[in-house]
Amino acid sequence: MIARPIFHEPVMVSETLNLLSPKEGNTYLDCTLGGGGHTLSILEATGGKARVIGIDMDPEAVAYSKERLSPFGEKVILKEENFIRAGEVLRELNIKGVDGIICDLGLSSWQLEDANRGFSFQKDGPLDMRMNPRGGFTAADILNSWREDEIFLVLKRGEVPFASRIAREIVRYRKWKSFQTSGDLANFIRQIKLPFKRTMHPATLIFQALRIAVNRELENLSILLSSLPDLLKPGGRAVLISYHSLEDRLVKNSFRIFEQNGTLKVLTKKVIRPTLEEVERNPRSRSARLRGAERR
Ligand SMILES: C[S@@+](CC[C@H](N)C(=O)[O-])C[C@H]1O[C@@H](n2cnc3c(N)ncnc32)[C@H](O)[C@@H]1O
Incomplete structure (x- = not known):
C-alpha cells in the first residue's frame, strides 16, 4: 500500500512541538493528517502514550497514514472527514475537548506531485484539484x-x-x-x-x-477557526500553519478577536517562519507561517 516512501515532509515540527508541548495521557487533534508527519511527531514525543485523532478529507492520505501509524494501535484514530466537522467527530468519540490541535493547511507533496490530481502546472493531468x-x-x-x-x-x-x-x-x-x-x-x-x-x-x-x-479552503478555514475554542480544553493549545497570506490573515484576525473577547491567549505575538536551515532542506516550507494560541 505505501507506494511512495515520502508522502510529505512535515513542516516546522520542532516549533509545533514547542508550542503544543505534548504530554503522556493527553489527547490531540490533527485536523490535516496528510502523511501523518505531525501526528507521528506527537506520538514519538510522548513515547506513544498520547492519543491523536487525525482528520483528512483526502481518502489516500487517510489510507496511507493508517498503515504508517498502525504500530501505535488504539492511540491513533483516523477519520476521512472535512475538518469543519471536527466538533462532530470529537462528539462521536465522546471527547469533550482536546489538549492540542495542529492544523497544517494546504496540500501534501503527494497531492501536488500526482499528475492525476491536476494541482500542478508543471505536470499534465486531468484538471481536477479536489482534495476529496x-x-x-x-x-x-x-x-x-x-x-x-x-x-x-x-x-x-x-x-x-x-x-x-x-x-x-x-x-x-x-x-x-x-x-x-x-x-x-x-x-x-x-x-x-x-x-x-x-x-x-x-x-x-x-x-x-x-x-x-x-476545495472551499477559505470558507473551511473560517468555520474551523470559529469553532477552535470549543474544540479545546481550558489550557489546550492550537497551532496553525498556513502557506499564503489569505489563510494567514484569517488566522491572525480570528486570534485577535478571540483574544479581545478573552477566549484565547495568543502565544505568537509575531508570526513564526521556518528557519533558513529548514527552507534549505525542504524548499516547500519556505512560505509557511505558524501561529499558536491557548484556550483560557
Ligand atoms: C500540508 S498537508 C498536511 C501534512 C501533514 N501535516 C503531514 O505531516 O504529513 C495538508 C492536508 O490537509 C488536508 N486538508 C486540507 N483541507 C482540509 C479540510 N478542510 N478538511 C480535512 N483535510 C483537509 C489535505 O488533504 C492535505 O492532506
Missing part, C-alpha cells in the same frame, strides 16, 4: 461552465492580478477549446502573455486561486 475526489466540482468545471463574473470572483479572491482580463480570456478561449488538463490551462496562461511582475509566476497564482475555490 469523491464529490464536488473540479477546476475544469469552473473554467468550462461557470459564468465570466463567477470566474472573475474566483480569481479576485485568490488575489490574481488582471482577474477581469483573465476571466474574459477564459470565456473566449473555451468557445473553441475546453479546459481538460492542467497542460491546457498552463498553455492558455502562456498564450495570454500577462504582464505580471517577474517575481510572480501567473500560473502559480491562477492554479492556487482555482484550488482554493474547488
